[in-house]
Amino acid sequence: MLLHVNPASGVPTYLQIETQVKHYIAAGALTPGDALPSVRQLASDLRISTNTVARAYQDLERDGILRTIPGGRTYVGENPGSFLKAERVRRLRPYARQIAVEGTQLRLDPREIMQLVQQELEALEEEHERYGNLDRKAR
């Protein structure tokens, strides 16, 4: 798994890692059961503090996205079906608000904003299929 972080961006490094991991999972590049690099290995590769990577992994684990075997490696977890739907909705709401706020400030009307979201969902679907095909070819 190749991650990239930009320490000079205003986004905290641990968030960048979390976002990228989530993206890979959403796009199907990482599937449940895949192993992630160890904290030490990833930190060393990225030349960032192990604490930063540890925090990212911990957050993702808390959200049910990753799963760590005690004393062992970290794996992509099964789909977070363990969370109630209401909880999942609650987690997404801040992002929805952000889109609403940003979109409004950019003077886009609600229809255009919804269209954008739709487009992104479709693109993600495409990526998922593409990775799925690669996987099948590999096997």
Place this chain on the structure above:
Amino acid sequence: MSDMAIWTEKLVKTYPDVRAVDGLNLNVPRGVVYGFLGRNGAGKSSTIRILLGLARPTEGHGTVLGFPIGREQVAILERTAYVSESKTLYGNLTPRELVRFTRGFYPTWSDQAVRKYSQLLEIPMDRHFSKLSQGNRTKVCLLLALSQGADLLILDEPATGLDPVVLDEFLRILVQDVVSDGKTVFISSHQLSDVEQIADWVGLIDHGRLLLEARLDDIKSEFRWVTAAGDDPTQTSFPQAMLVASEGNFHKYLVKSGAEAFAAQLSRQGATIAEISPMSLREIFLALVRKEDPCTPGNVGATVAVASLPIS
């Protein structure tokens, strides 16, 4: 305090003509990379010298790795590795001889580490130190520090003279072999990009006291530029926001926390928010140490408290 790697309380150091350290309260947790930032003359070197027992504080006290500074200095020095800004070692000795000199002082010394790092950092081990380039001198100092087996590394400008490849290798070693083992790294550096990359915590010192001490992630989550267009630049009840530039109708604010709320307040006052953007460490540093608000002279920046997650 003894669970902190470094802790000081009201530390003061005065020289005949200047108050180099002026009530410093450092809190460096164990097992983190702490970036100690500040302008030249801000008090960084004086602070480090006090921690190492090279200078005695005028007032105040502190501990390093749980041991009181001054009273149990030898115990501190047994567990602390130091790379000085000057990187001056004995000119008439070779790196190999310098290793021989240094290793006898530390029961935790690792000869294996010497072999490994001297290769990784490409150090000419048999050339006299006085004949080494600046970069090689730095590498030798780093080698000695890394092989010591210390619990705390205090590094003052560790990148001096290092080319990007060696610097990258050093950062990798630091992360893989030092931080991963739960050791603490205290870096004082002007290379903000390196600090930004590797640090967990940041302490910003100016005129002898801390302007800011918090997790880097939290600082980055909180600090924002807010650019807005409107005709009333003065905001009333937002102490964490500071106007830094104005051009006609456009105004740029530095907001230390609560940027969303501030933007909302401006909106209510009729302004149009153009952008809320994050700040790099360099921008934060410059904004904080350039205290004067250019629009209202005399507006000295206050010490910032950034709520950080409790240390677990």
Place this chain on the structure above:
Amino acid sequence: MYAWKCWRDSRGRVITYLIALPVICVFFTYINIGFNKNQALARTFAPDVAHAWANNCAFVLGSCASLFTLIWALFLGASSLGEEFKEKTAEFLLVRPRPRSYWVWMGWSVGVGEISVTVFAAVAATFGALACFTGHVPSWRPLAIALPLALGGAVIYGMTCFMTIVARSGREGLSYGLGILVIHLVLPIAVSYYWKVDVPSVLGFMIGASKWIVGIARDFPFGSLVLWTAVALVFPFASQLLLQRADV
């Protein structure tokens, strides 16, 4: 480790003096005794072998070697801790996990050891030369002259080390030390000449003790021994106090 480093730093000088001082002493002995193979002249200088031995030791070792030892100790002292400040290596050294007293006393011990070895080599060489030139050995006592010589050397060495720490420089410390040594040697002579008062001098002690050892003088300068032993120890102790209070 530090002892090794002290040796390493002074290695060149010690070896030079280890060769030079015995050679000088043997040379003077040759001039004093070996050269005067003329029997008549020899009888004027010393009626018998034992006396020849005593006179020679008192002169060559008690006086000349003493003076050279003091000068040698001065230069050796210039390369100690004070020089670290000048070279900016004091920071590196004093961050090693040892108390400040350790650096002072370890350095002092190595220096005194080096002086002692050099002095003993000179005394032994003179002893050997005398045995060669005169044909036999009246007594082994002259070898003990190494002790007051070493003590005198230790005094001046400690004084110079202290001065280098005060001045934070080897060269300036050497200048101060040289000034103090010159005054210390000249002043007693002037004072005793003009005011007939005896001011204790380390060189005086070295000469007096040497004379007693070879039997020329009757009284052992016990008071001086106590005084100069105390002075020899006071200087490193003062160095320690100074270093403990210093900001590096």
